[in-house]
Amino acid sequence: MAEAEFQHSEAFLQWIWENLLFEFTSLKTNCGKPVRIIDPGKANATDGPDFRHAVIEIDGIKWHGDVEIHVKGSDWSAHHHQKDLNFNAVILHVVANEKSRPVSTENGSTPFTLNLLHYLPEKLRLFLRSFAYPSELPCVSGLSFISKDAFKRQIEKAHVEYFEKKSNDFLRFYDPELLPSKAWRQALILSCWDGLGISHNREAMRETAKRLLASWDGASIDQGISLAWDIAGLGASSSEISWNMKSVRPANHPKRRVYEAVKLSYQILNEPFQHLLSLESLDVWSDWMEEASLSKSSRMKILYGTVYLPSLYMLGNLYAHQRLCENVLSEWKRLKTPIPSSLLRKFNSLNLDTGIYRRKLGAVHQLKSYCKPVRCSECFVLKKAIES
Numbered sequence: 001m002a003e004a005e006f007q008h009s010e011a012f013l014q015w016i017w018e019n020l021l022f023e024f025t026s027l028k029t030n031c032g033k034p035v036r037i038i039d040p041g042k043a044n045a046t047d048g049p050d051f052r053h054a055v056i057e058i059d060g061i062k063w064h065g066d067v068e069i070h071v072k073g074s075d076w077s078a079h080h081h082q083k084d085l086n087f088n089a090v091i092l093h094v095v096a097n098e099k100s101r102p103v104s105t106e107n108g109s110t111p112f113t114l115n116l117l118h119y120l121p122e123k124l125r126l127f128l129r130s131f132a133y134p135s136e137l138p139c140v141s142g143l144s145f146i147s148k149d150a151f152k153r154q155i156e157k158a159h160v161e162y163f164e165k166k167s168n169d170f171l172r173f174y175d176p177e178l179l180p181s182k183a184w185r186q187a188l189i190l191s192c193w194d195g196l197g198i199s200h201n202r203e204a205m206r207e208t209a210k211r212l213l214a215s216w217d218g219a220s221i222d223q224g225i226s227l228a229w230d231i232a233g234l235g236a237s238s239s240e241i242s243w244n245m246k247s248v249r250p251a252n253h254p255k256r257r258v259y260e261a262v263k264l265s266y267q268i269l270n271e272p273f274q275h276l277l278s279l280e281s282l283d284v285w286s287d288w289m290e291e292a293s294l295s296k297s298s299r300m301k302i303l304y305g306t307v308y309l310p311s312l313y314m315l316g317n318l319y320a321h322q323r324l325c326e327n328v329l330s331e332w333k334r335l336k337t338p339i340p341s342s343l344l345r346k347f348n349s350l351n352l353d354t355g356i357y358r359r360k361l362g363a364v365h366q367l368k369s370y371c372k373p374v375r376c377s378e379c380f381v382l383k384k385a386i387e388s
Contacts, residue, residue, distance in 0.1 A: 006071060006096045006097065006117060006128060007128065008071075008128065008374075008376075008377070009071070009377075010069060010070060010071050010075075011377060012376070012377040013069050013070075013071055013094070013096050013116070014043070014050055014051075014069045014377075015377035015378070016116065016120070016124070016377070017040055017050075017051070017067070017069055017094055017116070018040060018043055018051070019383065020037065020040060021120075021121065021124060021383070021386050021387075022116055022119040022120050022121065022124075023119040023120075023121060024036075024037050024119065026119075027114060027119060028114075029058065029112040029113060029114050030100060030102075030112075030113045030114070030115055031102075031112070031113075033058050033059040033112060034058070034059060034060075035056060035057070035058055035092075035112075035114060036056070036057040036058075037054075037056055037057075038055040038056065038057060038062070039053070039054055039055040039056075040054055040067065041053055041054030041055075041066065041067050044066075047086060048066070048084075048086035048087065049066035049067060049068045049086070049087055049089070049090050050066075050067060050068055050069045051066060051067040051068075051069070052066050053065075053066070054066060054067045054091065054092070056091055056092050058091075058092075058112055063091040063092075064091070065089045065090060065091035065092075066087070066089045066090045066091065067090065067091070067092045067093075067094060068081065068087065068090050068092075068093050068094070068111075069094045069095075070093070070094070070095050070096075071095070071096050071097065072095065072096075072097050072100075073093070073095040073097060073099065073100025073101060073103070073113060074099075074100075074101075076093060076103040077103070081103070081105070082103065082104050082105060082106060083106055084106060085106055085107075087105050087106065088105045088106055088107045088109065090105060090109075090111045091111055091112070092111055092112055092113075092114055093111045093112070093113045093114070094113075094114050094116055095113060095114070095115050095116070096115065096116050096117050097115070097117065098115065098117070100113050100115060121386060123385060123386050124386050127139075127376075127382065127385075127386075137346050137347075137349065137350070137371055138371070138374055138376055139350075139376070139379075139381055139382065139385070140349045140350065145385050146350055146352065146381055146385060147381065147384045147385065148352055148353065148356070149384075150380045150381050150383075150384035150385075151350070151352055151356060151357075151380075151381050152356045153380050154366065154370075154379055154380040154381055155356055155357050155360055155362050155363055155366055156333075156362065157362075157380070158362040158363070158365045158366040158369070158370065159332075159333070159360055159361065159362025159363075159365070160332075160333070160362070161362070161365060161369070162361055162362050162364070162365035163309070163310065163313075163329070163332050165365070166306050166307070166309075166310040167310040167313055167314055169191070169310070170187055170188075170191055170307070170310045170311050170314050171187075171314065173186070173187035173188075173190040173191055173194075174186075174187040174314075175187070180318055180319075181273050184311070184314070184315055184318065185268055185269060186213060187311065188268055188307070188308070188311045189209060189213065189264075189265045189268055189269075190206060190209050190210070190213075191307045191311060192261060192264050192265070192268075192303060192307055193205040193206055193208065193209035193261045193265075194206050194209075195299075195302070195303045195306060195307050196257045196260060196261050196299070196303070197257065200244040200246070200247075200248055200252070201243055201244055201248075201254055201257070204232070204241050204242060204243050204244075204254065205254075205257065205258070205261065207241055208228060208231050208232045208241060208258060208261075209261065209265070211231045212224065212227060212228050212231055212262070212265075213265075215227060215231075216228075218265070218266055218269030218270060221262065221263060221266045224262040224265065224266060225258075225259055225262045225263075228258050228259075228261070228262050229255065229258060232254065232258055234254055234255045234258060251297075260294055263292040263293070263294060264288060264292060264294065266292065267288040267291060267292050268288075271284060271288075276312070276315065277315065277319060277321060277324065279323060279324065279327055281312055281324065282309075282312070282327060282328070282331055285304050285308045298338040298340075301337055301338055302337055302338070302339075302361075304337075305332065305335050305337050305361055306361065309328050309331060309332050309335070312324065312328045313325055313328040313329065313332075316328065335361065336359040336360075337359055337360075337361050338359065339358070339359060339360075339361065339363070339364060341358075343364055343367070344357060344358065344363055344364070344367070346367060346371065347363065347367075
């Protein structure tokens with residue numbers, strides 16, 4: 001296997017080592033010593049070697065120590081490990097290229113070097129080679145077998161991760177200097193305006209909302225709409241707020257989105273706070289849609305999942321309301337949301353049941369956070385295919 005064929009990151013090689021996804025019954029060091037892995041070690045998330053407390057038998061002698069992983073053997077010296085006391089207990093240097101010279105530690109020891117390229121299974125080799133011929137998804141051309149169960153499990157994992165991300169996004173708008181109830185309402189309003197601005201005018205919508213909240217008490221919808229249009233420069237007055245009108249459809253025009261955002265903000269500002277803390281708060285969003293005469297469009301349904309549910313979850317955390325947090329998380333896990341088919345078209349080539357991902361917001365997160373950046377080593381699909 002040529003050196004150039006391993007085109008993944010060091011993290012990917014670490015994953016291969018940690019999960020023993022290679023032929024480990026006939027391993028030999030670069031100098032020809034037989035290797036038996038008793039324990040690959042525990043992944044190290046801090047400074048120092050990648051794996052701690054490994055147990056490796058080399059040429060019949062059992063070694064206890066650390067393992068360091070590099071794609072290129074030369075990275076040992078490039079990272080100055082030979083001068084670092086943290087690497088004195090390294091017993092094995094694992095690499096994925098042919099040209100690897102012997103290395104040494106600060107205390108003068110010389111860890112053995114093992115080149116994993118010779119021991120990668122054929123399924124993994126085929127997958128790695130597929131990166132020279134990129135397709136819509138790395139696994140389409142690189143894997144002959146894709147497990148439906150593994151794919152479903154991965155989408156569920158991505159779905160939960162996406163909820164965590166959206167909850168953290170909500171905190172970006174939370175002002176800890178305000179009273180908790182006011183800070184929460186304001187964060188929810190800013191999050192809704194931000195969501196209604198996707199994809200062309202998020203910043204302009206957020207800026208309009210900030211200025212509106214500073215001068216509107218929420219007592220009158222008509223006053224709020226008039227004030228917001230003036231702030232935004234969408235009425236008779238001009239404004240320094242810049243709007244992107246290019247390729248904006250009528251349904252997504254800033255004037256309409258501002259109008260919808262004000263009506264939604266009015267509902268948020270005037271909802272009794274105790275009602276929001278109750279277990280019936282999951283139904284409040286639907287009530288707002290009816291009371292504000294807002295259409296239950298795909299955008300509003302997406303906002304329910306990506307903004308309202310995370311906001312309720314953070315509200316439950318803020319007030320130590322465990323039942324509310326549990327209810328919200330359960331609702332998110334079973335949530336079915338209309339997602340534009342154009343966003344998920346890359347999955348079509350997998351020949352899997354579309355019901356697994358078609359209405360799951362986690363599928364969008366899977367594409368953006370796993371498939372696009374090629375984080376295949378963290379995906380259940382690849383591991384299942386290699387192990388099968």
